Amino acid sequence: MGSNMAEAHPIAFASVVKAKELGAKVMHVDPHYSRTSALANLYVSTRAGSDIVFLGAIIRHILENQGYFHDYVVNYTNAATLIRADFKDTEELDGLFSGYDAQSETYSDQSSWDYERDKDGRPLTDPTLQNPRCVFQVMRRHYARYTPEMVERVCGVPREQWLQVAQTLIENSGRERTSAICYAVGWTQQSKGVQIIRAAAIIQLLLGNIGRPGGGIMALRGHASIQGSTDVPTLYDLLAGYMPQPSALLPQQTLEEYIATSGQKYGWWSNTPAYIRSLLQAWYGDAANEEDGNCSYRLIPKIIGDHSHLVTSYAMLDGKVKGYLLFGQNPAAGSTNARMQRKALEQLDWMVVRDLYEVESAAFWYKQPGYGPESSPVDSSKIKTEIFLMPAAASTEKEGSFTNTQRMLQWRDKAVDPSGDARSDLWFVYHLGKRLKELYAGSKEWRDQGLLSLTWDYDMEHPEEGSRITDEPDALLVLKELNGYYVRPPDAKEGEKKTYTLRAAPHVPGFSVLKSDGSTACGSWIYSGVYPAPGKNLAAARNPEGRTFLGWGYSWPANRRILYNRASADPQGRPWSERKKYVWWDEAEKKWTGYDVPDFPVGKPPDFKPAPGAVGIDAHSGSDPFIMKPDGKGWLFVPKGLKDGPLPTHYEAAESPVHNALYRQQSNPAAKYFRDRPDNQLAAVDDENFPIVVTTYRLTEHHVSGPMTRWMPWLNALQPSLFVELSPELASERQIRHGEWVIINTPRGEIEARAMVTRRMRPLFVAGRVVHQIGLPFHWGFQGKSKGSITNDLAHMVLEPNVSIEEAKAFTCNIRPGRMP
């Protein structure tokens, strides 16, 4: 669901087809019949934006028909844990959970979602699952109205089809079998995207499909190193390895406060002090070399709200952002509400665009797409933005690693030099940093000490042989910093003052040796172990042998291929079945072993019971597989950490043709709507001017807004232009003929495309009437060798509350024959 894997991840889908040939059942639930549907055993056509009803009904079906994997659920999930007595469910508050503040439109008080705890703070449980306040019973009440009838009414899916999906999942789960769920941005690009994924997680936990071979939830990520960008990361709200960016909105003014508010007393995150201190060492080196690391901690900027890409676009539009750096990114065509994005770029003082081609984001000051009645030539003399368009190196022209969707780092060797003045982004950032350090040299201002103390020496020992670029930084040295190194000798005697620089330091073997005393440095703790010794870059490992290919690339953390794989064995440490044997306890050797690297303390026996008062990972028993969680359990109910509720709940998309059939609350109460923005007008519910649901998607032959494909004749020959897929029924209603031009409009803008009249799009019977859906690829723009309208000009900017992602997969529009003036 939420993915057209055959089209967007074709080579991975080859493995699915192979599994199908071996007897696996493939089911595809999607608004759009695609290449994936064509190869599935079962295709179910559903309405975009209704996923949680479809999944919630499966949850209800599992709970009410004892379809769950009892021993797994009782031992490995929080099904038995009691929730506080003052918690109120959406059933009681008509679509809201307790703790909602209507003024700020946020759940400002989430305390009632927490576990019921004893005086020591440990959660209370009822392993019989009968207590009305245990998660199991709370879920039964929450999903009581997610019935097959509701699936028919809201999703437009006949109940027999839905039941076939539910039954197939249940029958293919348990001791002997496992099922996997794959999703992509069809889920994430919705105003409740995180909760849709959560609904899938609940199903997989109930069926015992997490941490086991053939199970799991596969996030099919969309780009070569999008996983790496998230891990390292280049995101405003995270530091390396999923530690939060310090915030001034929380008591995080000192390192001690930061650890107290972002770390955990129990579970693996109790290691936060070692990971943050090692990051400070990696960034600030000697400046961090004081007793408690607090001085260097203060240098890290604090956030004061949502500084995500799309929120920043509005700050830009308001003139608050002066300078912008684009590294291979094209918001003028690729970001939601692209027309607003282009206006925002006009407000900048200066921007740097680093790309292979002159993309739309570099050309907006003299070229724009037509705007229908508002169309006018661009008057460059009115646009102040100063632009530096810098030629970039391609991935074949530099060395470095990509982290793929399986968390696997794979190193690339460099094939040739980039042409002319094209350089790697590593080169650009490194030399920009060097120049800035020179410009600020000698400053005594506190604000400049972060830059001046930043460790910044990545020169190659010897320039690369045969290359005319003599000042390319050493990517391997950067990988060494990510892996981590000893700042002080690991066997240093007390009082010994010797310290190492990155270049001279011994590598750390992995994150288990990282320390909170400043004696180790590590750029991203989850990557620690990728380069454990000189000459041993495991991202470059290319041994294709073995059952789980442990010698090919390196999967973080610790080269584990399946996360939480302790759950592949029963509480006593024995495989759930011979057929699904994966990681188990070896009683003779007194350790965990198997086909993968165990994701568990390797010597902790299955019958281990934590001592009273134990903290950290020692607070978990030998049968608590979910080591990152404070309670060691898989969370069916999320007692802390989500901004829109502890259980997935159906809300309609921000723009929808129907009212919410389940609650008075129409759409996600915690989403960010930007209602006061004139360029972000939304269609009303059941708006007669915008009655059609539109969803957007990728084609195999192009990549996102096209900067890496629309200049390539081979690919343009295969997919030459933008089209819109619509059903014969809708086409006949609107007198649209296959192959002719149509105009699609929303309150944000309009575009033109060729009509592709096809049964791949089907009208649905929803809430007692017919709802039409259309589908639009989004690869085009006004630059390149293949040009076309910008689909993102149609999309609005309503952001999901947890991760600030736009809702490009379900909104409403209208369509008519003709061309734009």
Add this chain to the structure above:
Amino acid sequence: MQEHTLLPEPVRAQSILSEVMEIGSRVQPFSSESREKAPRIRDAKAVHSVCPYCAVGCSLNVYVKDGHVIDIEGDPNSPINHGTLCPKGSATFQYTVNSSRLTQVLYRAPYSDHWEVKSLDWAMEQIAQRVKKTRDETFVERLPDGREVNHTLAMASLGGATLDVEENYLMKKLLTGGLGIVSIENQARI
């Protein structure tokens, strides 16, 4: 690292065939050119790479001869793609070798109606100056209530998800850790 055998099986088969064909025949059925034909990648260096498009991580062999990329194919040893590639992956040769690619720095002055070609060194210095100026004008050490923030909200960065891990790391380190820029974002958000 395992060397990938550059394929000589069919070539050998062909030459054996041509020998067989010569038996009893006075006329050589294959020209010497045909007999000596070999794949053009035979003498090329195979460089290990990874496809730059989706996140599946298909391995590529980039064939380099005389300092030029002459072909890119799937790596048959990879347990991920077993030598296969999708249309985009198969077209990575045109992604690398493409006459439309930028090779010079282009500069557009404020309110100007044209690009100017500039040197790399000039552009780097100008960009460093702009960053410093904007930072110095907009840096906030403390909020009015005294909370320390040490940031600037007046600059932002947006990266593509085809950046290397190492590039992403240095971006975050310099821009956030060094300069105090908060809005460091990526396609990963989108």
